[in-house]
Amino acid sequence: MEFIELAKNRYSCRAFTDKAIEPEKLETVLEAGRVAPTAVNGQPVIVKVLKSQESLAKLRSITRMAYNAPVVIMVCYDEDKCYSPVTYHDDFKSGIMDSSIVTTSMMMQATDLGLATLWARGFNAAEIEKAFNFPSNIKLACFLDVGYADPENGGPSPRHPVRKSMEEFASEI
Numbered sequence: 001m002e003f004i005e006l007a008k009n010r011y012s013c014r015a016f017t018d019k020a021i022e023p024e025k026l027e028t029v030l031e032a033g034r035v036a037p038t039a040v041n042g043q044p045v046i047v048k049v050l051k052s053q054e055s056l057a058k059l060r061s062i063t064r065m066a067y068n069a070p071v072v073i074m075v076c077y078d079e080d081k082c083y084s085p086v087t088y089h090d091d092f093k094s095g096i097m098d099s100s101i102v103t104t105s106m107m108m109q110a111t112d113l114g115l116a117t118l119w120a121r122g123f124n125a126a127e128i129e130k131a132f133n134f135p136s137n138i139k140l141a142c143f144l145d146v147g148y149a150d151p152e153n154g155g156p157s158p159r160h161p162v163r164k165s166m167e168e169f170a171s172e173i
Contacts, residue, residue, distance in 0.1 A: 006111055011156035013116035016069045016147035025113045026071065029146065032109035033075075033102040039083035039094035045102045046138060048074035062128055065120035069145035073106065074128075075099045080137045099141035106144055116149035 001009075026049070033047060050056055050072040059066045066072045077095035084093045107117045120143040129140050149155065163169075 001112065003108075006108060010108065010111040010117070011160045012118045013145070013147075013149045013154045014067050014118060014157075015150035015153035016067065016116060016145070017150050017154075018068075018070065019148045021071055021115065021147060025110075025115060026146075028113060029073075029106050029110045029115070033073075033106040036102045036105035038098040038101060042081055042083045042094065042098070044077045044079075044081035044083075044095055045098050046076045046078060047102070048076060048132070050074065058131060059128070062131055063123035065118075065123045065143055065145075067118060067120075067145055069118070069147040071146045073103075073144040073146060074132075075103045075106075075141045075144060076134070076138050077141055078137055079139055095139060096141055103142055103144050110144075110146050114148075115146055116154060118145040119143070120145060 030047065030049070033045070036045075038045060050059060050066075051070065056066060056072065059072060077099050079093065079095060082093040082095040082098070084091075103119060107119060110117050121141075123143075125140040129138070134140070
């Protein structure tokens with residue numbers, strides 16, 4: 001599939017089947033994240049893969065954002081390893097940006113493999129970091145719920161095809 005078609009077809013799935021993800025597909029998704037670009041190739045991103053019933057139950061006791069996905073990928077970053085251009089003095093750190101690039105790469109790879117995803121951020125990150133005993137320098141950026149879409153309830157929302165016109169989206173300056 002051409003990339004633009006992949007981008008148009010990908011949607012946020014909120015209902016998954018209980019079918020396990022094949023190990024080779026999960027490895028390919030993770031590899032797409034591992035090789036994704038980061039600021040100055042600093043690679044501050046750390047990925048935690050939740051597959052066990054215990055870890056998923058723990059997460060679901062804190063937030064609904066894990067839905068019923070068989071795999072939830074926690075995309076985190078190490079604050080101590082984030083790029084920060086000191087010459088600009090604007091307090092920028094690359095952690096969220098780098099995590100977003102990595103998550104996007106994994107999300108699009110999963111879609112290309114026939115998997116459904118949900119990029120989730122509707123949760124209290126500090127609460128989850130504490131529950132999973134993250135060191136203070138590791139920050140949770142988002143989740144990527146991954147699995148097979150439930151054919152009855154796992155389709156795109158009615159908002160999926162709604163997009164700004166190109167004129168609203170982009171302009172030359």
